[in-house]
Amino acid sequence: MKKIRAFAPASIGNVSLGFDVLGAALAPVDGTRLGDEVDIASADEFSLSCVGAFAHKLPGDADSNIVTKCYHYFCEQMVKQGLETSPVAMTLHKNLPIGSGLGSSASSIVAALAGLNSFFDSPFDEDTLLGMMGELEGQISGSIHYDNVAPCYQGGMTLMTGDTSPVTMSLPLVDHWYYTICYSGISVSTAAARDILPKQVDMATALTFGRQLGVFVHALHTGQHESAAKVMQDVIAEPYRKSLLPGFDDARAFCTNQGALAFGISGSGPTVFAVSDNLDSAQAIASYLDEHYIQNEDGFSHVCKIPAEGTLTSELSD
Template sequence: MKALRAYAPASIGNVSLGFDVLGAALAPVNGAKLGDEVDIRPAESFSLDTVGPFAHKLPGDVDSNIVTKCYHHFCNAMQLAGKAISPVALTLHKNLPIGSGLGSSASSIVAAFVALNAYFDSPFDQDTLLTMMGELEGQISGSIHYDNVAPCYLGGMTLMTGAQSPVTLSLPLNEQWYYAICYSGISVSTAAARDILPKQIDMATTLTFGRQLGVFVHALHTGEFELAASVMTDVIAEPYRKSLLPGFDDARAFSEQAGALAFGISGSGPTVFAVCSSKAQAEQVAAYLNDHYIQNEDGFSHVCQVPQQGAVVSTL
């Protein structure tokens, strides 16, 4: 009887210039795990246990946990496909803070679906799983989007297509870029961060958004990475969301003075990230953020790169 563990990394949603359509996975360069894990074992009836540094922030009711909802969603899909299903015992290792802007819910969702799919001998293909992941993410944020679940599942930097298949496209990576990321320790809900945004965007801002995204994708494909970095400015969300993030303007100012290529909000925040041209520069920015941006004992900083590998499964 097999027992498996699925690991799903943290992610940056939006990557500043790609509101709801760009995402990137994160991997600390020191080898630390920055992501949730789900263990799966055979059982006589379904159960879910929660452990880890942020497990105490989860709903006390197991039925309300997103991993439980993933299990029921997966079971329904199996039944519709005419495939056999059996009870399992799941354990969620909640390593990512909730409401952090690091794709915390996406990490739990991806780890759950990847564990279930591997346990039941991979009945669903990549796009089908991605669609299910997006549907569950939508239950939390209020709208279906893939900018966290796609890079978390697949790794790399991903561009959402808006189509059923392929759901996402992989973009070329600059292996010389390092990301100084810092979670301040406070919580910002995705729903609240969306509510603060205007319901309509003016024509000039819309044109800037489209131009930046087009230039960015082109520049990555042609290897013009300085050009790509030059358009990593958030004209949609950051002007409004930064008011939710104490110390944001000072953090940006220091990062720019240190020579960072770009600075922005990871997803809905409060995590911020600085794109740096060297590991030493990223370490300098991360040290500042650790000393000046963190608000409480839950906060942390890391120097990361964007990994090619997303979620992985191992045997327990």
């Protein structure tokens, strides 16, 4: 019996300065596998089971689960290509909290579609599969965007092109930067976090956004890491979304005093992230956030790097 497992890492959407156009994968330095996994096996009929720390937060009806929708959507695309499909039994290991700002839905989608693609001998290329992932993510968030699914699938830090091929471009990574992430334990829906934003921005804000993004991309390519860090400020979403995050301003103040190069909201929140240029500072920030930013027993923090690899698939033995 053929069995495939796909692991898709957590991710930071926006990375503060790149609203909807920047994203970065996450890998804790202690080796924790921070992300969702999907197992796929041959079966007589389709089924989905859910396990893991946050499985109890999912809809009880398997038909409503995004992984089920991924399977049916994948099969539809296979049929359009004149390719055969077969029933599978899928198991979602739901390790990421829902509405956390860590790309939870993206991780489930990417693991499901990457796993199905591997199970059926890779009928779709990377760009096609990314397009499918964006389509499914859009069904949850209300609009198609790739700032979580792209880095989750491809790894690294990705810049969205706004095109269909290539969907993204990879940006150079800063090897000595650490990303301390902290999930407070509360939930913020992506749709609600988008609704709180203004429908238009003024000219000055638009110019600042464009200038910061241009400087950031250029600085990464030329190794001007200090310049890159200086422009990691969110002028689009953070001024509005931080009202949804208890303790945000105090956390920012501490992290800045601790020497953080940047501090911001991961995706829609409530997860926050701080960028440090040394491990000691990153760990001190994690300790503070554990004590002062986490709101309940579901919260956690990790010191992470951005991995060059994203989703990993492997064949399981019986």
